[in-house]
Amino acid sequence: MQDSIEQYMQTVGKQARQASRFLAGASTLQKNNALSAIYTALQNSQPQILAANKVDMDKGHANNLDSALLDRLELNPKRFVAMLDGLKDVIGLIDPIGEITDLAYRPTGIQIGKMRVPLGVVGMIYESRPNVTLEAASLALKSGNAIILRGGSEAIHSNQAIAEAIQHGLKAAGLPETCVQVINTTDRAAVGQLITLAEYVDVIVPRGGKGLVELITNEATIPVIKHLDGNCHVFVEAQADLHKALPIALNAKTHRYGVCNAMETLLVDEKIAEEFLPLIAELYAEKQVELRGDAETRRILGTSVKTATEEDWYEEYLGPILAVKVVSGLDEAIEHINKYGSHHTDSIITENFSLARQFLTRVDSSSVMVNASTRFADGFEYGLGAEIGISTDKIHARGPVGLEGLTSQKWIVLGDGQIRQ
Amino acid sequence: MQDSIEQYMQTVGKQARQASRFLAGASTLQKNNALSAIYTALQNSQPQILAANKVDMDKGHANNLDSALLDRLELNPKRFVAMLDGLKDVIGLIDPIGEITDLAYRPTGIQIGKMRVPLGVVGMIYESRPNVTLEAASLALKSGNAIILRGGSEAIHSNQAIAEAIQHGLKAAGLPETCVQVINTTDRAAVGQLITLAEYVDVIVPRGGKGLVELITNEATIPVIKHLDGNCHVFVEAQADLHKALPIALNAKTHRYGVCNAMETLLVDEKIAEEFLPLIAELYAEKQVELRGDAETRRILGTSVKTATEEDWYEEYLGPILAVKVVSGLDEAIEHINKYGSHHTDSIITENFSLARQFLTRVDSSSVMVNASTRFADGFEYGLGAEIGISTDKIHARGPVGLEGLTSQKWIVLGDGQIRQ
Known part of the structure; x- marks a missing residue:
């Protein structure tokens, strides 16, 4: 045979x-x-x-x-x-x-x-x-x-x-x-x-x-x-416009859960966390999204938020669960994304020109975004007319x-x- | 250890x-x-x-x-x-x-x-x-x-x-x-x-x-x-200008022997073979290039030319040896190149616009040429400024x-x- x-x-x-x-x-x-x-x-x-x-x-x-x-x-x-x-x-x-x-x-x-x-x-x-x-x-x-x-x-x-x-x-x-x-x-x-x-x-x-x-x-x-997993991040930087950050963080997580370009970890700059986290947490609560946070997130949002383990940073939930981490700034955010992410799609929300420029250069992912939802990473949205797939390789075809x-x-x-x- | x-x-x-x-x-x-x-x-x-x-x-x-x-x-x-x-x-x-x-x-x-x-x-x-x-x-x-x-x-x-x-x-x-x-x-x-x-x-x-x-x-x-072998061809088409065909066929074989962009098989249209082969054979003889021909080549050049075996068509000699075959026209030439060649570099010598255009489209090699020596297939000659290598792959980088x-x-x-x- x-x-x-x-x-x-x-x-x-x-x-x-x-x-x-x-x-x-x-x-x-x-x-x-x-x-x-x-x-x-x-x-x-x-x-x-x-x-x-x-x-x-x-x-x-x-x-x-x-x-x-x-x-x-x-x-x-x-x-x-x-x-x-x-x-x-x-x-x-x-x-x-x-x-x-x-x-x-x-x-x-x-x-x-x-x-x-x-x-x-x-x-x-x-x-x-x-x-x-x-x-x-x-x-x-x-x-x-x-x-x-x-x-x-x-x-x-x-x-x-x-x-x-x-x-x-x-x-x-x-x-x-x-x-x-x-x-x-x-x-x-x-x-x-x-x-x-x-x-x-x-x-x-x-x-x-x-x-x-x-x-x-x-x-x-x-x-x-090949197309492996999509562990995508949104980083809400200290100079983010919250009128952009809130809808994007909501859209990236809840527009569709089972897709590779959905956000799986939200990173928030410590300088804006006290203001931003309670607002976005309320929106997630309406959608019944479960949050898993680091210590600082739990300090701000309360201990009803589950503790995120090391594994959570690697996880592609493909469901109504989100890992949340407060970071000290751009460097820590980029380091986290390059270490735990799957190099698929990551977005920064900021009004700061120089930080946006650095994020675009230093994040090693097939799609890197500024002030846009990760959900846009898609052949049709990119105007390719058709999509064979989304490549997580760097060779030949990427994204x-x-x-x-x-x-x-x-x-x-x-x-x-x-x-x- | x-x-x-x-x-x-x-x-x-x-x-x-x-x-x-x-x-x-x-x-x-x-x-x-x-x-x-x-x-x-x-x-x-x-x-x-x-x-x-x-x-x-x-x-x-x-x-x-x-x-x-x-x-x-x-x-x-x-x-x-x-x-x-x-x-x-x-x-x-x-x-x-x-x-x-x-x-x-x-x-x-x-x-x-x-x-x-x-x-x-x-x-x-x-x-x-x-x-x-x-x-x-x-x-x-x-x-x-x-x-x-x-x-x-x-x-x-x-x-x-x-x-x-x-x-x-x-x-x-x-x-x-x-x-x-x-x-x-x-x-x-x-x-x-x-x-x-x-x-x-x-x-x-x-x-x-x-x-x-x-x-x-x-x-x-x-x-x-990866870079595998270079089994390159020159096809002298019936409407070739012999003032171009002779120097190119000579240059492609004898400019340097041990290189991957040297010609290893010469294909000649039957309509021009009687005229072209004796002229080029004389030039090769001066350089002591050994010819291995098919039956028609041997009929024209004489039986002192060795018989080319099936293996010869696959061979990358990297030395002063050349396989020679008389073909019935463009189709047979392209078929031969795509079958026996290594998809590295192949050149047609012709003044016919439509045949040149077809050769460029249908030959499945990383470099396809018209009226130029295969020896040009090189990063510096192509103006790349540096050469990592010559890829015989199709994915990511070719040629x-x-x-x-x-x-x-x-x-x-x-x-x-x-x-x-």
């Missing part, structure tokens, strides 16, 4: 590589036509896809999957429309491929520039969310990449049905069906194979729990664009990753006979 | 991470002052460094190291001056750190832009070339990165002596000495530790043999900027990598109280 999976994945990889060569030379029109044909094919297959999803859902219920997982797994007519709308948006995006920048002459007379090109083959490993299958496939196609998709095993029937429609569309538009391949086995060995197919796969994009992402990163022999994250740049050199002296 | 090396590397990593936080906030002036202080310290330590190099050289002779290795290992007064000149060049480079680009308003009123920042901590593993120790350290400092250096064991005394001078300079300029750390053991276990210090090291840059680089890539849990390759971009968001709706 292990052997046959290895062989199967080798074949998948080889086919993806071939398809990627074709796609690299495909025009914007060809790619958009294929996406439109996929749109039509999906429309026509809606009954089959929803039926396949029902098989997955029934199995999920029988296996007592938790409700959050079942919710992500479910497709219904309304979600189906949303999925197709997302595809329409991708068709409308500007094709990043082929853009030439920085073309300039060198003293030797050659012209040097950079051309944006697809990465080649993308391997995506993701949770049991069937809509991601289409989203990832469409973004890969738009950026000229072949893609190998390995969704969560609970969604296997839904994913196979969506894959069939996608391949129908590709065929109708004259593109190789192997541009998009959905792994047809739930065997975990397939993942192990995929992340080591260095000859055929150029990048792995894992989505899902932190444990899975870490495992994949450690075992992959291919570069990984919200749009279509450009699935591309690379090659050098082009134009001459008229130049040789090296 | 294993344990103590693990502990040692943990300490080195931790110290590097701390130093990197300091460097990330250092001004251009501070960094340049440190580089100048290192310059002075090296000047003052020249006798000690050359004496340490003599210890390495004597050991190398005693151990019968081959002459190429000994040549790379040797420092002498002339090379010492060249090394210091290189340092002066780095001081003169523009500081890439802190540059803000693409700052623009979004409909929500927040301003989004990108700020160039250091990667953090660079781990470099390299061959026994003491001058690389200074080069890598100075480029890392200039780009605000702390660096951990692990040079070849044959150069340990030279590297320690250079490291001492560097740390003297750092101290004199008020920077942490741990900004640059040279591993003080030749134990291979230190490499294994370095490439898995994910908590403290942000990127690994390996230099050296293909085997070593592959091993490091497979075992590292940290992103690797010649300058200072920018040691940097990343973070998002910055400026607001005046915006919250997410």
Whole structure:
């Protein structure tokens, strides 16, 4: 069985590589036509896809999957429309491929520039969310990449049905069906194979729990664009305008709890803590947010506030809990953020120009903000048009990753006979 | 012993991470002052460094190291001056750190832009070339990165002596000495530790043999900027101007043999082969370049030309040998290059606009050229001012990598109280 999976994945990889060569030379029109044909094919297959999803859902219920997982797994007519709308948006995006920048002459007379090109083959490993299958496939196609998709095993029937429609569309538009391949086995060995197919796969994009992402990163022999946790901070500096600080601190924590760009620790300058903390605590109380504070916070707010332990500073609660710490100033705030944070998104609230400038420079996170809610860290809010994910890496792509994250740049050199002296 | 090396590397990593936080906030002036202080310290330590190099050289002779290795290992007064000149060049480079680009308003009123920042901590593993120790350290400092250096064991005394001078300079300029750390053991276990210090090291840059680089890539849990082989092609298309094709084909092969941007396979369109091949063969004969041809090449040039085997198309000769193949046109040439090449540098010689345009788009290499010698693929020729290496990866950095390759971009968001709706 292990052997046959290895062989199967080798074949998948080889086919993806071939398809990627074709796609690299495909025009914007060809790619958009294929996406439109996929749109039509999906429309026509809606009954089959929803039926396949029902098989997955029934199995999920029988296996007592938790409700959050079942919710992500479910497709219904309304979600189906949303999925197709997302595809329409991708068709409308500007094709990043082929853009030439920085073309300039060198003293030797050659012209040097950079051309944006697809990465080649993308391997995506993701949770049991069937809509991601289409989203990832469409973004890969738009950026000229072949893609190998390995969704969560609970969604296997839904994913196979969506894959069939996608391949129908590709065929109708004259593109190789192997541009998009959905792994047809739930065997975990397939993942192990995929992340080591260095000859055929150029990048792995894992989505899902932190444990899975870490495992994949450690075992992959291919570069990984990974998204780990979001332990985000808001630092209310001594010269903060409280008319900005209060709504931002409230929004960053309570706008949505289960998201990676929600605030998990609030830092407050000691010079403003006596004034600010009681005001914000009242707002949190209305939302039933549990506070866990350091000694100074508890002195100001009272001992009904729980004591924050060392672990709390590291925690990504993803819920109505917030760690609160009073700090002596900018240096301590930055030190805390760089030590305990996850380098995702951190914001300072201040009217002081020089401190804002220092915060922007010295905080080592993928998004650093001044007087704005951490909740803005998002590909759509940043104007990227689409979001592959939010990278917590520093290499290649950092923070919200749009279509450009699935591309690379090659050098082009134009001459008229130049040789090296 | 294993344990103590693990502990040692943990300490080195931790110290590097701390130093990197300091460097990330250092001004251009501070960094340049440190580089100048290192310059002075090296000047003052020249006798000690050359004496340490003599210890390495004597050991190398005693151990019968081959002459190429000994040549790379040797420092002498002339090379010492060249090394210091290189340092002066780095001081003169523009500081890439802190540059803000693409700052623009979004409909929500927040301003989004990108700020160039250091990667953090660079781990470099390299061959026994003491001058690389200074080069890598100075480029890392200039780009605000702390660096951990692990040079070849044959150069340990030279590297320690250079490291001492560097740390003297750092101290004199008020920077942490741990900004640059040279591993003080030749134990291979230190490499294994370095490439898995994910908590403290942000990127690994390996230099050296293909085997070593592959091993490091497979075992590292940290992103690797790697340089594998250079199997470069020149394709003489049917509409090539022979006044350009002949000098380029000669230059690409014979300007220097042992370099990664030298041509290893010459592809010739069948429509021009009868005219072109005898002319270029004469030029190669003068330089005593051995040709290995396919059947058609041998038909035209005679059977004194050796037969090229399948292996020859994959070969990076790094010497006066050249594989030659007659192809039916652009498609076969591109297919050959993408299949057998190493995605390094490939050039087409043609006067045909549309074919040149297709070649640029469809060849999947880090440098793709029209009417220029492959020998131009080089950071200095490309105007990067410095070269960390030539990356054969597609992720992060591709082709010649300058200072920018040691940097990343973070998002910055400026607001005046915006919250997410």
